[in-house]
Amino acid sequence: MSALVHDGTAVLGRHLTKVRRAPAIAVMTQTMPIVFLLFFGYVFGSALAMPGTEYRAYLVPGLLAATAAGGLMTGMFQAAQDAHRGVTDRFRTMPISRAAVPLGQALADLVTSAVGMVPMILVGLAMGWRIEGTALEALGAFGLLLLFRFATTWVGILLGLASRSEEAAGQLGSATFMLPLLSNAYIPTESMAGWLRTVAEWNPISAVTTAVRELFGDVAVPADAAWPVAHPVAGALLWSFGLIALFAPLAVRRYARG
C-alpha cells in the first residue's frame, strides 16, 4: 500500500509536470467548453423558447457535466500516447506497484480538471448564471463533477491502453464529444422522441447534469423522467461509483497484462 502511494505520487507528479511543460492540450480541453458556452448560450439561446438568460443558466451545469465526461477523451488520449510511445512498457518492466501508473494518471487529471473548472465558472457567472443553493450543496455539486470526471477517466484509460494506435484513440476520443448531445446537458429531453428520450435520460451525463442543476438550485426535474434523472444525485453517484468499480480494476488489469 505504501508502495502504491509512493509510486502513484511519483506518476502523479510526472503528469502534472507534463501539463506544465506542454500546457496546450490542457488549456484547449478547458477552453473548448467555454467557447461552447458562449456559442450555445448566445446563438442557440436566442432561438429557443426559453428566455436567453434562463437558457444560459441552464447551460452552465450542462457544460460542466459535459466537460467532466471529457475525462473519457483525455484519459484515452494520454493512455494511448504512453502505450504507443513505449513509456508504459518501460514502467511495466520496473519494480513498481501495478496500480500506480493508471492511478497516478487519473489523479493528475483530477487536479487539472479542478483547476480547469475555475475559468468556466467565472465565465458562467459573467453570463448571468448564479449558484442559488447553499454553499454545502454547491460543494457537493463540484465534488460530484470531479467524481464523475474520475470515473470517465478510468473508462478512457482502459480504452487508451487497449487502442491500436494513437491515431485510433484520437479519433475515437474526438467522437466522444457527441455523447453530451444525447443528454439533457444542452437541451431538455422532454421534447425528444420517446425512444431517444429514454436513451438520453439513461446517459450518465444527464443524471450528473440534473444533479448539478438541482444542487445549484435551478430547474425542476420533469415528473416522468427516467429513474437516474428523476433521482439525480443518487443516479449520478451510482453511475460514477459503478463506472469506477467496473473500469478501474479493468484498466489496472489491462496495464498489468499488456
Add this chain to the structure above:
Amino acid sequence: MTTTYAVLSEGLRKRYGEVHALRGLDLAVREGTVCGVLGPNGAGKTTAVRVLTTLVTPDAGSARVAGHDVVRDPAGVRQRIAVTGQYASVDGDLTGAENLRLFARLLRAPRARADELLERFALAEAAGRPARTYSGGMRRRLDLAASLLVRPRVLFLDEPTTGLDPHSRNGIWDAVRELAVRGTTVLLTTQYLEEADQLADDIVLIDEGRAAHRGTPAELKALIGSRAEVVVADPALLDAAAAVLDQLTGSAPSLDAERRAIGAVTTDPTLTLPRLVREIDAAGIHIVDASLRPPTLDEVFLRLTDRREITA
C-alpha cells in the same frame, strides 16, 4: 564449477493470431557475459525480449531471469532487470533531468545518481530540454542512463543502435563494454552483425522463432570456414581460375564478372594463402589480388539461415 545462467529459457512459444513469433526458443546466457541475439526482422528477437522482461506471457515454455521465473515471479524479475530499446522508452515531454529523476524516484535511487548519469552520458548540458528535442543518439543515451539508475543484474538492450550514426553507435558500444567489464549480464538484440561481433561473448542466431545456431563469434565463423578469393588480370581466364578454386576448396565458386573475381568457401585448414597463390600461378593464371579471410558474420548468417536480405 557449475555455470550460472542469468537468462535461461526452454521451449518458449508465443503466437499472435496466425503469426508464430516464437516456436520453442531455448536461450542460455551465462552470468556476467554479453549475449548477442541476432536475427532478421520478424525472427522473434523483440518477442523474446518482451517475454524475458515480463511484458508478455509466453503460451508455452519457461524462462528464468536472474534466478526468477518470468511467469510465476515477474516482480522478482523486475527487481533485477533493466530494459532499453525501441519498445521501452523515456517520456519525450519531460526534460532529460525530469525523466531520470522520475525513474530514480520510482526505483528508490538517490537523486544524485540521476545527475551523475547525466554527466556520465554527456547529457548535462541538454538536461533542461524536453527529451523529444534530443537527437537519436542523445535519446538512446538517456534511455540507457535510465536503465542504469540502479545497476541491473541483467540488462536487456533491444536494438540499441538501430538508426544511429557511427559516432553515437560507438558511444553506446563503449557503455556496454564498460558494463560488461563490471559484471552486468547483457542480452542484446541486433540486426547488425558487426555489433554482435564487437560486443558479444556468445551469439545466438535466431530465425523463425527458434535458435538456429549458437556459439562464440569465432566458433560460428569456423563453422563455415574461410573464403578464398582471387581477382584475375584477364577476364578470359575466369573459368580456368574457377576450376582451380573448385578443386582446391571442394565447393562451388561464385563469380563476380565485374570485379573479375572468383571466390569459394573452404573448411580445409591446409589451404593457406601462399598455397592458394602457388596453385593459381602454377595453372598459368595471372592474378592481381588474392585473399583468404574469415567470413564476415553476414556470410555466416546467409549460410546458416539461408536468407538473402538480412542487412536490408
